[in-house]
Amino acid sequence: MKKYSQIFQGTAFSSKSPKEVQIQKDHLFCINAAGVIEKVVSPDDTDYQSLLIEYQDEANFHRLAEGQYILPGFVDLHVHAPQWAQSGTALDIPLYDWLNTYTFPIEAKFSDLDFAKKVYQDVVSTLLANGTTTALYFATVHKEASILLAEICAEKGQRGLVGKVVMDNPDQTPEYYRDADTATALSDTEEFIQAVKEVAKRAKQGVYPVVTPRFIPSCTDEALKGLGELAAKYDAHVQSHCSESDWAHGYVQERFGKNDAFALNDFGLLREKSVMAHCNFLSDDDAGLFAETGTAIAHCPISNAYFANSVIPIASFQEKGVEIGLGSDISGGFSPSLFDNVRQAVMSSRMLEDGVNPALPAKERGVPNSRITIDEAFYLATAGGGDSLSLPIGRLEENFAWDVQIIDTTIETAWLPVYDAEEKLHDIFQKIMYLARPENIREVWIQGEKVHVR
Ligand code: GUN
Ligand code: FE
Numbered sequence: 001m002k003k004y005s006q007i008f009q010g011t012a013f014s015s016k017s018p019k020e021v022q023i024q025k026d027h028l029f030c031i032n033a034a035g036v037i038e039k040v041v042s043p044d045d046t047d048y049q050s051l052l053i054e055y056q057d058e059a060n061f062h063r064l065a066e067g068q069y070i071l072p073g074f075v076d077l078h079v080h081a082p083q084w085a086q087s088g089t090a091l092d093i094p095l096y097d098w099l100n101t102y103t104f105p106i107e108a109k110f111s112d113l114d115f116a117k118k119v120y121q122d123v124v125s126t127l128l129a130n131g132t133t134t135a136l137y138f139a140t141v142h143k144e145a146s147i148l149l150a151e152i153c154a155e156k157g158q159r160g161l162v163g164k165v166v167m168d169n170p171d172q173t174p175e176y177y178r179d180a181d182t183a184t185a186l187s188d189t190e191e192f193i194q195a196v197k198e199v200a201k202r203a204k205q206g207v208y209p210v211v212t213p214r215f216i217p218s219c220t221d222e223a224l225k226g227l228g229e230l231a232a233k234y235d236a237h238v239q240s241h242c243s244e245s246d247w248a249h250g251y252v253q254e255r256f257g258k259n260d261a262f263a264l265n266d267f268g269l270l271r272e273k274s275v276m277a278h279c280n281f282l283s284d285d286d287a288g289l290f291a292e293t294g295t296a297i298a299h300c301p302i303s304n305a306y307f308a309n310s311v312i313p314i315a316s317f318q319e320k321g322v323e324i325g326l327g328s329d330i331s332g333g334f335s336p337s338l339f340d341n342v343r344q345a346v347m348s349s350r351m352l353e354d355g356v357n358p359a360l361p362a363k364e365r366g367v368p369n370s371r372i373t374i375d376e377a378f379y380l381a382t383a384g385g386g387d388s389l390s391l392p393i394g395r396l397e398e399n400f401a402w403d404v405q406i407i408d409t410t411i412e413t414a415w416l417p418v419y420d421a422e423e424k425l426h427d428i429f430q431k432i433m434y435l436a437r438p439e440n441i442r443e444v445w446i447q448g449e450k451v452h453v454r
Helices: 048-055 081-086 095-111 113-129 143-156 182-200 221-234 246-256 260-266 284-293 301-307 314-319 338-354 374-381 383-389 425-435
Strands: 006-015 021-031 037-041 061-063 068-072 074-080 132-138 159-166 207-213 237-242 274-278 296-299 323-326 404-408 441-446 449-453
Touching: 006 048, 006 374, 006 383, 006 404, 006 425, 021 048, 021 425, 068 425, 074 081, 074 113, 074 274, 074 296, 074 323, 074 338, 074 383, 081 095, 081 113, 081 132, 095 113, 095 246, 113 132, 113 143, 113 441, 113 449, 132 143, 132 207, 132 237, 132 383, 132 441, 143 159, 143 182, 143 207, 159 182, 159 237, 182 207, 182 221, 207 221, 221 237, 237 260, 246 260, 260 274, 260 284, 284 314, 296 383, 301 338, 314 323, 323 338, 323 374, 323 383, 338 374, 338 425, 374 383, 374 425
Parallel strands: 006 061, 006 068, 074 132, 132 159, 159 207, 207 237, 237 274, 274 296, 296 323
Antiparallel strands: 006 021, 021 037, 068 404, 404 441, 441 449
């Protein structure tokens, strides 16, 4: 019996810190039976040659071809799985109208398990093909269909964190799409948590239940309180939308006389394993509370550009100690690709820092120190997401899961102009981040299992 289940030999890019990309040229990544990286060996290490001799003729030795590179799989911190069915539509109307005229009607259809199965299988496969190895999903209010999404993640090998959405407030939800009542919303959530824990027993990569108040307006105080208690009882992840739009932010101020962050915290919903989407109106005090409680931000740059005309100041939140990852927010964001969201995160940040407003003198433009680099945006999509979820994912280090995408820069039909294998590796990395398309994602591995091949 050999010590390692698999060894991969190749050049990898991962995040060393929020600002710095680590390049591991021709390293050996030694993976154990649990799908975890047990050892990373550089060509300078003494056991490199002996490992090569021992493993290189084995079937479980994977030498990457020339032009291929290893990246950590992406961690998408905010996806509405049912909304995949309407991705790309109706993004020109405000959030409130979009929810009521498009989103709630489509989500209501997930009472039909056949329809749910079709969409959920498709969205999980699509995210895998785009290099997303972990996804934090909102499902719908329906308990059965939400359990089905967890089952599909388990089957397809994706690390899925899934929430049955709670919407019990009759004042802010349509009659055709809400929980039957508060008690049912809470009992359904508890049964959902227990069911997903059963599903998880069949999933090597981990599948997790998530406590999911949609956003404060959709929930009664009693539901928010009960959900906080369930999160504590099961030590579960929590997700919601926080301070996203003018309308939602103003509504919470009116109802509680405080911002979303403090209101959510009063109900026990800001915890180490909480992830809050958007956070466009987060104050300094709110950010301090996030740092104190270990609550992370799911930054959704494409969606924010549409629904809030907003860019959040990543660097200043990070300085305060807030964990941040990246979310597609399908379908508030139209793209299932975190590559696209990485690109948008960089572009939006530059407009925040120095966007031209002809009405203002140059020195009054924008917010200083806002811009982020492509390396920093890559961190958000990988290690930042892993830290946000408190899971050992998103880095290519010992004791982290073998969750990777193998990028092939030589696919003829895709636009990745790498002509010279001697090109600086950091330049190749940048080309991959800006230009890679699903065609370039040759293989995707999660917890040491191959889950997608192209
Ligand atoms: N706020 C409440 N529900 C939603 C949703 O589905 N998408 C977005 N972007 N914001 C929301
Ligand atoms: Fe959302």
